[in-house]
Amino acid sequence: MATIRELARLCGVSPATVSRVFNNPEVVNARTRDEVLRAAQQIGYQPNASARTLATKKSSMVGLVWDTDHRRPGWRHPYFQEILIGLKTALSGRGYHLLLLATSEEKPEESYVHAVRRHNLDGVVMIDSGNRDPSLGYLAESGIACVSLDRPLEGPRTTYVTSDNVGGARQAVRHLYEQGRRSIATISGPAGTGPGTDRLRGYVEELAALGLSQRPEHVVEGDFYLSGGVAAMRRLLRAPEQPDAVFVAGDEMAVGALRAIAEAGLKVPEDIAVVGFDDIELAGLVIPGLTTVAQDKAGIGAAAAEAVVAMINGADAPPPQVLPTTLVVRGSSRL
Amino acid sequence: MATIRELARLCGVSPATVSRVFNNPEVVNARTRDEVLRAAQQIGYQPNASARTLATKKSSMVGLVWDTDHRRPGWRHPYFQEILIGLKTALSGRGYHLLLLATSEEKPEESYVHAVRRHNLDGVVMIDSGNRDPSLGYLAESGIACVSLDRPLEGPRTTYVTSDNVGGARQAVRHLYEQGRRSIATISGPAGTGPGTDRLRGYVEELAALGLSQRPEHVVEGDFYLSGGVAAMRRLLRAPEQPDAVFVAGDEMAVGALRAIAEAGLKVPEDIAVVGFDDIELAGLVIPGLTTVAQDKAGIGAAAAEAVVAMINGADAPPPQVLPTTLVVRGSSRL
DNA sequence: CATCTCGCTGAAACCGGTTTCATGTAACCG
DNA sequence: CGGTTACATGAAACCGGTTTCAGCGAGATG
Structure with a gap:
């Protein structure tokens, strides 16, 4: 060399x-x-990157905190890949590399919190996987440029990027209303997750705005997974008044709901219309196609990259960025 | 600090x-x-990682060459995420971090080949996305510990990891035979990709082993995507002798095949049995469930990690590792 | 002509580790 | 008791960049 x-x-x-x-x-x-x-x-x-980093204390690297522990919920959401690609592409374009950090609790001395310091990382992006690890907060407080996805987080140089979960949910409910549905149920995400609560709030708000009354038995909590969607839908089908539409807060659960509906001998969308959330690949592949609220996955990655780079360059923490969603209408909601 | x-x-x-x-x-x-x-x-x-790297010329980082250019085929195969997680987990456990390298051809000076030297990367893992970029070969020749996924590659300290594509395909065909099928067609992957050709070879070999004759019109090339599967299946259905089973070299294409079959008014598995390859999430979610040859995705990532770390530690290039596949039988092939 | 400014460059310290080589000490041996 | 050995440690050079500060020559200014 x-x-x-x-x-x-x-x-x-x-x-x-x-x-x-x-x-x-x-x-x-x-x-x-x-x-x-x-x-x-x-x-x-x-030029040797280590020597340069040593001299300048800047590494041109951004860390990605991504808890892939299989025992946790949320580690495998299929659209992470697209977010990751968007993030990587946007960071590459700005001259940064992305370093995947381990999150092992067995060996705290190798924790990502330490990796950030050891490697002089310029910034960090965190993917929320429902993990309540306090280190995340510690990192946010530490003063490093820090962008979190889907979860509000406090810190001096911290912001977050998320889809418009409230607005998206309202879009979905309004769409069902416009299709003539008046008894609209929901399968929500787990309480305690940002997207879960926000999508539920959107559902509630839009029902109110439309002048529809909200029945407690028409709100069932799911877990974002297929099996949870099946179970939740079965419960809805046993409700005193069977709904004629259901807004499901995640596509995988929505596919589960489709299945439970078929199992009960009912037809989608004739008997029950279904709208999901996320627009994962699967949504376009099931039959009937799943109407869903699409997140701008590449946009989320790009926005996170932009925010973290801006803070690295000395900007104040930009306000949280809420990306618009798009309703993709397919067969599950349209006669 | x-x-x-x-x-x-x-x-x-x-x-x-x-x-x-x-x-x-x-x-x-x-x-x-x-x-x-x-x-x-x-x-x-x-301890400061840059100072250490500067002094020792070892970075404890492995680069991941992953071409995510959307214009290329193969960038988004849904199981990359699982391979990636397996890789990251296994590397973390061995004290290595994973650095995602950009692959932009506009700015060759920021190419991953240079990043490897600039950052003193200890090793590299490359995900094959059908990219014929000569830099890959250059990297392999450069003497760095190098593991490629799904593609044989020559180099002094180079090996590769792949699933047993031939064996998996044979499993699939044999399974169809055991289900009583005697007219077994195939939708292959694109010629020129390793998995594509190997799965086709397995199909041919197993037909021969079973004493079945191979009809040229029963072999149609696909592109690994859904739409390609639909098109290929339509062609098969127009064949003079309609097959009673199809081995499809990729799950996404297989789902396309299911769709083309339904569209033709035929039933799976009664009229035509279908077996796919990969076991992507979708395979378990369509109705009927797709019988498929499962790749051990986490195992692939782990094997790649193991191989690259072994070479980093001075071992000779281990022989190519071919991981066994597992036939997962679902409704699409079983009456 | 003395001085000032401007544009360009070099010497040397510095970043924070690792590693070689030398050294001091205590234990061991015949 | 002299000599060898093993063990533990420190001094200093080194890794390959960046950055501060000073210096130099040329042209501008008084």
Whole structure:
């Protein structure tokens, strides 16, 4: 590996000048600069990232805190992949790499909190997986640029990005209303998760706005998974007044609901219309296609990247970013 | 941030001794060691990763080359997430972090090939996305520990991990045979992809082993996507002799096949049995459930981690690892 | 002509670890 | 008791960049 001193000697200049060529090109004489660049190209010089980080305390790396512990709920939501790709792409475009941090509680000394300091990470993005790990808060308080997905978090240089869960839920309910449904139930996400409570709130608000009364027995809590959707839908079908539509706070649960409805010998959308949330791949593949509230997954990743980079560059924490959702109408809600 | 010299002064020892406490504990006196550890704990000392990397040329980081360019085929296979998680988990357990590398061709100077050198990455894992980028080969030749997924690759310290695509395909065909099917067609993956050709070979081999003749019009090439599956199945249904079973080389295509079959007014599995490959989440969610050849996704990630770490630790390139597949029988193939 | 400014460059310290080599001490051996 | 050995430690060089500060020459100014 060529070093800066070798390159400097080769060009007959000092290491300082070479360094300036790469970091502050405008202060160095154009001829010198070109010559250094040409020589660098020729010998394949690459500035050593560790040395640079050591000197500047900036690593050009952003950490991703992503709890993939299989015992936790939420680790495998299928759209994480798309968010991750959006995040990676947007960060790459801004010159940052993404470092996946382990979250193992067996070895706290290898915790991501420490990794952030050891590696001089410039910022952190956290994917909420329902994990109540206090280290997350600790990280947020630590003053590092920090963006959380789907979960409000307090901290000096902290913000979060989320979809408009309330608005999306209202869209869904309004759509069902416009399709002529008047007895609209919901299968909510687990209480205590941000998206879970917000989507439920949207449901409640929109019912009120439409002048529909809200029946307690028409609200059943699910777990975001298929089996939970099946179970919740079975309960709804046993309600005194059977609903003619159901807004389900997650697509996987919604597919479960479709299944429970079929199992009961009822037809979608004739007997019961179903609208989900998230627009996972599966939504377009089941029959009938699932009407759903689409999250802008790539946009979430990109917004998180933008926010974290802005804070790295010294900006104040931007306000929480709430991305709009889009209703995708498919067969499950339209006669 | 506490440095090693501060900690050393605090304990009345030299920096060298502190360094040994963390890297070579057995050579330092037990009392000294305990005192240093206690003091380190107390002031929250964390060795600086960049300084360490600079001195040792080892970063404890493995790069992941993952081409997520949306214009390429293969960037979004839904089981990458599981492989990624398996990889990350296994690497974390061995003390390595995973660095996601950008693959942008607009800015070759930021290419992953350079990132590997700049960041002193200890090893690289590459996910094959059908990308024929020559840099991959360049990386493999460069002498870095390198593991590729699903694609054979030449290089001094290179190996690869893949599922037993031939064997899995044979399992699938044999299963169909055992279900009484005698006219077994296939929808293959794109020629030129490793899994595509291997699964086709398995199909051919097993037909021969079973003494079934192979009809050219019963082999149709797909693209691993749903729409390709639909199109391929339609062609199969127009064949002079309609098959009574189809082995489809990918689950997403298989779901497309299910759809084309339904569209033709035929029943699965009564008229045509279908077996897929991969066992993506969707396979368990469609109705009827899709019989499929399951890949051990977490195992693939773990095997890749193991191989790359072994090579990092100086081992010769281990032989390619071919992980067994499991036939998961669901409704699409069983009366 | 002396002085000031401006543009450009170099010397050297510094970032925070690791590692080699030398050294001091205590134990062991004949 | 002299010599060898093992063990534990420290001094200092080194990894490869960045950055401060000072210096130099050329052109501008008084």
